[in-house]
Amino acid sequence: MSSSIKQMMQDIGKRARSASRAMAHASSEQKNQALLHIAKLVREQSAQIQKVNQGDVERAKAGSQDAAFIDRLTMTPKTIETMALGLEQIVSLEDPIGKITALKKQASGIELGQMRVPLGVIGIIYESRPNVTIDAAALCLKSGNAVILRGGSEAIDSNTVLAQIIQGGLAATGLPTDAVQVVATTDRSAVGEMITMTEYIDVIVPRGGKSLIARLMAEARVPMIKHLDGICHTYIDADADIEMAIKVCDNAKTQRYAPCNAMETLLVNKEVASKVLPALCKIYQDKGVELRVDALTRKTLEDAAFKGLVDAKEEDWHAEYLAPILSIKTVSDMDEAMNHIERYGSKHTDAIITNNKANADRFLREVDSASVMVNASTRFADGFEYGLGAEIGISNDKLHARGPVGLDGLTSLKYIVMGHGEIRT
Amino acid sequence: MSSSIKQMMQDIGKRARSASRAMAHASSEQKNQALLHIAKLVREQSAQIQKVNQGDVERAKAGSQDAAFIDRLTMTPKTIETMALGLEQIVSLEDPIGKITALKKQASGIELGQMRVPLGVIGIIYESRPNVTIDAAALCLKSGNAVILRGGSEAIDSNTVLAQIIQGGLAATGLPTDAVQVVATTDRSAVGEMITMTEYIDVIVPRGGKSLIARLMAEARVPMIKHLDGICHTYIDADADIEMAIKVCDNAKTQRYAPCNAMETLLVNKEVASKVLPALCKIYQDKGVELRVDALTRKTLEDAAFKGLVDAKEEDWHAEYLAPILSIKTVSDMDEAMNHIERYGSKHTDAIITNNKANADRFLREVDSASVMVNASTRFADGFEYGLGAEIGISNDKLHARGPVGLDGLTSLKYIVMGHGEIRT
Numbered sequence: 001m002s003s004s005i006k007q008m009m010q011d012i013g014k015r016a017r018s019a020s021r022a023m024a025h026a027s028s029e030q031k032n033q034a035l036l037h038i039a040k041l042v043r044e045q046s047a048q049i050q051k052v053n054q055g056d057v058e059r060a061k062a063g064s065q066d067a068a069f070i071d072r073l074t075m076t077p078k079t080i081e082t083m084a085l086g087l088e089q090i091v092s093l094e095d096p097i098g099k100i101t102a103l104k105k106q107a108s109g110i111e112l113g114q115m116r117v118p119l120g121v122i123g124i125i126y127e128s129r130p131n132v133t134i135d136a137a138a139l140c141l142k143s144g145n146a147v148i149l150r151g152g153s154e155a156i157d158s159n160t161v162l163a164q165i166i167q168g169g170l171a172a173t174g175l176p177t178d179a180v181q182v183v184a185t186t187d188r189s190a191v192g193e194m195i196t197m198t199e200y201i202d203v204i205v206p207r208g209g210k211s212l213i214a215r216l217m218a219e220a221r222v223p224m225i226k227h228l229d230g231i232c233h234t235y236i237d238a239d240a241d242i243e244m245a246i247k248v249c250d251n252a253k254t255q256r257y258a259p260c261n262a263m264e265t266l267l268v269n270k271e272v273a274s275k276v277l278p279a280l281c282k283i284y285q286d287k288g289v290e291l292r293v294d295a296l297t298r299k300t301l302e303d304a305a306f307k308g309l310v311d312a313k314e315e316d317w318h319a320e321y322l323a324p325i326l327s328i329k330t331v332s333d334m335d336e337a338m339n340h341i342e343r344y345g346s347k348h349t350d351a352i353i354t355n356n357k358a359n360a361d362r363f364l365r366e367v368d369s370a371s372v373m374v375n376a377s378t379r380f381a382d383g384f385e386y387g388l389g390a391e392i393g394i395s396n397d398k399l400h401a402r403g404p405v406g407l408d409g410l411t412s413l414k415y416i417v418m419g420h421g422e423i424r425t
Numbered sequence: 426m427s428s429s430i431k432q433m434m435q436d437i438g439k440r441a442r443s444a445s446r447a448m449a450h451a452s453s454e455q456k457n458q459a460l461l462h463i464a465k466l467v468r469e470q471s472a473q474i475q476k477v478n479q480g481d482v483e484r485a486k487a488g489s490q491d492a493a494f495i496d497r498l499t500m501t502p503k504t505i506e507t508m509a510l511g512l513e514q515i516v517s518l519e520d521p522i523g524k525i526t527a528l529k530k531q532a533s534g535i536e537l538g539q540m541r542v543p544l545g546v547i548g549i550i551y552e553s554r555p556n557v558t559i560d561a562a563a564l565c566l567k568s569g570n571a572v573i574l575r576g577g578s579e580a581i582d583s584n585t586v587l588a589q590i591i592q593g594g595l596a597a598t599g600l601p602t603d604a605v606q607v608v609a610t611t612d613r614s615a616v617g618e619m620i621t622m623t624e625y626i627d628v629i630v631p632r633g634g635k636s637l638i639a640r641l642m643a644e645a646r647v648p649m650i651k652h653l654d655g656i657c658h659t660y661i662d663a664d665a666d667i668e669m670a671i672k673v674c675d676n677a678k679t680q681r682y683a684p685c686n687a688m689e690t691l692l693v694n695k696e697v698a699s700k701v702l703p704a705l706c707k708i709y710q711d712k713g714v715e716l717r718v719d720a721l722t723r724k725t726l727e728d729a730a731f732k733g734l735v736d737a738k739e740e741d742w743h744a745e746y747l748a749p750i751l752s753i754k755t756v757s758d759m760d761e762a763m764n765h766i767e768r769y770g771s772k773h774t775d776a777i778i779t780n781n782k783a784n785a786d787r788f789l790r791e792v793d794s795a796s797v798m799v800n801a802s803t804r805f806a807d808g809f810e811y812g813l814g815a816e817i818g819i820s821n822d823k824l825h826a827r828g829p830v831g832l833d834g835l836t837s838l839k840y841i842v843m844g845h846g847e848i849r850t
């Protein structure tokens with residue numbers, strides 16, 4: 001890495017660390033005023049944002065990026081208004097910082113509690129989606145953290161203008177402008193520095209595709225809140241309500257294909273396969289979902305005159321399609337289903353459809369995923385649906401935050417002790 | 426690293442991962458029966474343990490280890506009985522696994538809760554203290570985890586016999602013996618493999634001195650629950666109760682010198698320096714504590730006819746002495762004290778002595794340490810004193826567990842969703 005990039009990142013880190021101390025003590029009112037001011041500036045400068053963004057978009061088109069990429073990069077009056085509304089929504093969330101659990105007297109006489117405090121400095125690494133600049137910054141500010149934002153290089157001008165707006169809002173309310181900094185270089189070595197400067201960054205939240213996350217995981221020294229993939233399963237138990245199973249499994253796969261909480265593999269108990277698969281797979285095929293099936297499932301479906309089935313290969317059970325493709329396996333019992341999930345799943349979200357309480361309880365207890373569900377669509381694994389009010393990301397890891405991560409995931413609990421002159425004997 | 430060590434560690438990892446699934450579903454009763462059985466075997470085989478340990482001790486003496494090292498390595502009837510009592514104490518702790526928070530209905534109709542589950546596989550890396558083999562294994566078992574233990578090479582025979590005892594207790598109660606495995610090689614490359622095999626180990630808890638931890642930190646890919654050092658401060662505020670300050674600061678420094686929660690630096694407000702320092706430093710000097718002081722403190726003490734003071738150097742403010750040495754600085758106000766703690770502290774434990782509520786509140790909120798105390802000895806930062814019942818270690822990090830870590834720190838919360846056929850719209 002060039003020494004100038006290293007120096008630049010170290011400087012950004014130092015300024016962020018310094019700003020984080022002031023942010024940790026900012027009042028809820030001050031933080032909310034800043035967020036509202038940023039929302040106001042976003043609306044006022046909508047035309048300017050679009051103009052700068054248009055430059056990024058044209059360069060991306062010239063660089064022959066695909067339509068989905070251009071779509072995510074492009075800021076319209078509607079996406080800009082959505083950003084402003086998002087800021088206002090974060091204002092309405094309860095401020096977690098400074099909350100103290102009930103103090104509990106210990107044998108020695110000291111009173112012990114825990115206080116919720118910010119993590120310090122958050123690093124966000126994301127692709128060319130300028131709306132993340134506002135969303136992520138807002139969550140970090142509300143939770144009393146400083147943040148260093150490194151978006152995709154194709155969005156650099158858009159991100160820079162958004163950072164100026166955020167810093168305008170901070171300055172107007174007396175908060176340090178260094179609390180939100182955008183890394184203003186397209187040099188990739190800046191990312192390498194960011195994920196290793198443990199002195200200045202407390203946690204990295206990478207937002208992007210599997211290849212980005214995998215690359216960061218290989219090199220990072222700073223802890224990350226992340227998930228690599230979402231290979232989500234639904235298991236239809238022998239005691240399932242068939243109508244419910246069809247409705248829920250349709251939704252889990254087809255309501256949207258791209259999110260990480262969409263179902264990728266359907267597991268069906270052999271006792272109900274012939275009752276549920278024909279009706280459900282008719283829906284899938286009508287919606288254009290390709291079905292990749294094991295031999296038993298193929299037999300059930302061919303007995304019901306299905307065509308166009310694809311034989312599932314070993315790699316299908318490992319696949320996160322994020323597309324209208326579904327793998328289906330017929331299993332002998334719940335143990336086979338849980339073993340399959342253990343072997344091929346990604347510890348993201350897995351569901352069972354059953355009216356059997358003992359099976360539901362075992363599945364909830366034994367499936368080792370961030371979200372485990374009974375009789376519900378895997379698509380519910382989401383910060384908003386879980387009532388967190390917002391989501392900075394989803395974690396498949398077991399340490400710290402797990403599952404959808406809201407404001408609390410950007411905080412820590414420290415112990416506080418109120419004594420009266422107690423000494424240890 | 427030799428490929429055979431790598432293969433051995435991978436095999437241990439695979440067996441641990443497999444055992445962890447059974448441990449996660451073991452009942453509290455089964456886990457407690459195993460712990461009681463281990464306690465029984467420890468007592469029954471006390472003579473055999475001592476005999477094997479004697480071999481380790483003799484080799485260590487021949488290797489010219491110092492007396493403190495030999496002391497930690499040696500197992501006596503008393504230390505063996507303490508291990509058995511420790512096992513029984515862990516039996517009496519509440520089992521955290523399977524506990525579910527109150528389910529809360531969300532807007533969609535789904536009911537959301539969180540269930541406490543084991544982390545999976547814990548790795549413990551420690552020095553030549555065989556009692557840790559029993560203590561750490563017991564905490565991991567009680568919290569439903571499998572554990573891989575790698576103790577100091579000088580204790581290898583002692584650890585191996587203890588592992589056999591533990592596995593005897595597991596087998597007698599129908600739990601997988603692979604739930605507790607001791608790495609039976611003195612090859613150091615086993616540690617290098619252990620701290621990087623993220624597929625098989627969920628968290629490493631290193632127990633030992635700063636040099637061990639620093640070495641592991643540089644190489645580890647598996648997350649660690651750890652602290653590097655404990656540079657603990659006490660700040661005597663202008664509004665302190667002088668008698669209380671003397672009593673608490675004496676205890677914080679001299680009750681024991683070696684623990685990480687002992688005070689290393691005393692900060693005194695200049696307004697009370699002449700009231701508190703002479704009486705307090707008399708106690709220190711009577712107990713043989715060397716005082717390393719800044720110029721203002723020197724003046725205050727020399728005005729009171731003190732001799733034998735040492736000038737504190739920059740490195741003294743960074744020092745964790747773990748010895749009868751104390752650095753003392755006189756400060757102008759609480760802000761200077763907090764800035765000193767921010768700059769030189771290790772985010773372990775810091776205390777203020779004051780009767781001023783506003784100052785106490787600010788100190789509690791603004792000092793970014795795992796434990797922040799008012800009017801109490803820093804020596805209280807301890808799992809037993811905090812009512813955790815036991816302590817696997819202390820963390821200065823902000824993610825996951827922070828401060829003294831008990832059973833809960835070896836667990837994770839997963840989301841559970843109880844639905845009734847809800848779908849996302």
